[in-house]
Amino acid sequence: MTSILTRRAVVTALGAGAALASSRGARAAASAKGIYPVATCSYMVVFAAQGLGYFKDEGLDSRLVQGGSGVKTREIIASGQGDFALADFVHPMLLTNKGRPCKALTAVDRIAAGLQFMIRADLYAQGLTDLAKFVAWKRPDGRKPLIGVSSIGGTTHVWATYFMEQLGYDGAVTWLGVGNVDTMLGSLKTRQVDILINTYSLVGEVESQGYGKLLYDGSDPRNWDQVIGGTVPVTVNYCLQSRIDRDPAMVQAWTNAVLRAAQWVDRHAPEEIYGAIEPFVGSTSRESNLIEIRATKAVGNPAGTIDQAAFDRGAKVWFREMTGVQKLQLSEVYAASFAQKAAAKYPA
Structure with missing residues (x-):
C-alpha cells in the first residue's frame, strides 16, 4: 500500500x-x-x-x-x-x-495492442492449448468458459468479441467485466475467469507468477491481418x-x-x-x-x-x-x- x-x-x-x-x-x-x-x-x-x-x-x-x-x-x-x-x-x-x-x-x-488471451495455467496444463480446445471445454458445473475483460463494451471487449465471431466461436463463452489492473489479475489468479484478455504487461505478470499462459495473441500482425485486414x-x-x-x-x-x-x-x-x-x-x-x-x-x-x-x-x-x-x-x-x-x- x-x-x-x-x-x-x-x-x-x-x-x-x-x-x-x-x-x-x-x-x-x-x-x-x-x-x-x-x-x-x-x-x-x-x-x-x-x-x-x-x-x-x-x-x-x-x-x-x-x-x-x-x-x-x-x-x-x-x-x-x-x-x-x-x-x-x-x-x-x-x-x-x-x-x-x-x-x-x-x-x-x-492495431489494438491489448488482445492477449491469457488462460489459467492449470487449464493449459490439462491440454487446453489453443482456442478451439478452450471453447469446447465446459466448467465443472457445465457452464460455458468465462472470459474476463476490463469492461463490457470497452476496447478489449469490442475487439475480442469480433475476433471470436470471425474465428467461429461466437456464443461459445460468457463474457465478464472484471475492472482495473489489480482486479483483472486477481480474477485469473483466483479462477473467477478462465481466460483474461488484456495487454502484454499483464501477460508478463501472470506468466512470471505462474498462474497464467498466453494462449492467443490477437495483436500479432499475422492474426490481426487475418481477421481485420489492415x-x-x-x-x-x-x-x-x-x-x-x-x-x-x-x-x-x-x-x-x-x-x-x-x-x-x-x-x-x-x-x-x-x-x-x-x-x-x-x-x-x-x-x-x-x-x-x-x-x-x-x-x-x-x-x-x-x-x-x-x-x-x-x-x-x-x-x-x-x-x-x-x-x-x-x-x-x-x-x-x-x-x-x-x-x-x-x-x-
Whole structure:
C-alpha cells in the first residue's frame, strides 16, 4: 500500500507543476482534466505528455484521472467531469449516437495492442492449448468458459468479441467485466475467469507468477491481418463537440501536446519511455511494462491522423449489433483540423 500511495503522490505532483504558462509564449494556463481507462502502457502517449511537461508547454494546468474502464471513462466525459479522454474509438461514436456529439482529435495506434488471451495455467496444463480446445471445454458445473475483460463494451471487449465471431466461436463463452489492473489479475489468479484478455504487461505478470499462459495473441500482425485486414484507428484522443465549440484553443493545445508525445514515444527507447510514464503504471513490474511498451510502440501512430480506408476497416467492428453503435461517417466523429494544425506546429 505504501508503494501505491507514493506513486499516486508522484502523479499528483506532476499535475500540480503545470500551473505556469510555458516560455514558448503559450496561452495563459487553463485547467484541463484528461481521463484514461486503466493504468496500462496502452495509454502511454497521454502519460508521456503529462510526465514530460508537454501539456504545461501548451499552457495547460493538466491533471490525469483513471476512469476505471473505457465505459466509465465515457460516462465521465459525458457528464462533463472530464475534458478529454483517451480510449477506444467506439466511445465517442456511442456518445454521438446518444445526442452528445463527440469528436476524435488524434489516433494513437493502428492495431489494438491489448488482445492477449491469457488462460489459467492449470487449464493449459490439462491440454487446453489453443482456442478451439478452450471453447469446447465446459466448467465443472457445465457452464460455458468465462472470459474476463476490463469492461463490457470497452476496447478489449469490442475487439475480442469480433475476433471470436470471425474465428467461429461466437456464443461459445460468457463474457465478464472484471475492472482495473489489480482486479483483472486477481480474477485469473483466483479462477473467477478462465481466460483474461488484456495487454502484454499483464501477460508478463501472470506468466512470471505462474498462474497464467498466453494462449492467443490477437495483436500479432499475422492474426490481426487475418481477421481485420489492415490498420485501424483503435484508440483515440477525444472530447465533446461542446468542448470544441466552447474553447477550441484549449482543444488545440491538448492535441498539440498529445501529438508531440506520440512523436517523442516513436523516437525513444522503451527504457526512456518507461522512465517518463512509470508513476502511472506502477501496478505491474518494470519488466512487464517494458514488454508492453515495445509492443504498443510498434503499432503507434505518431502522425495522429485517421484516413478513410482505416476507418472503413474498423467500421465492420464498430457498427454491429453487439456494440449498439449506429453507423456514422468519419467526418461526424473526427475533427481532422486539430491534428493537422498540431502537425504543422510540430512536424515529425
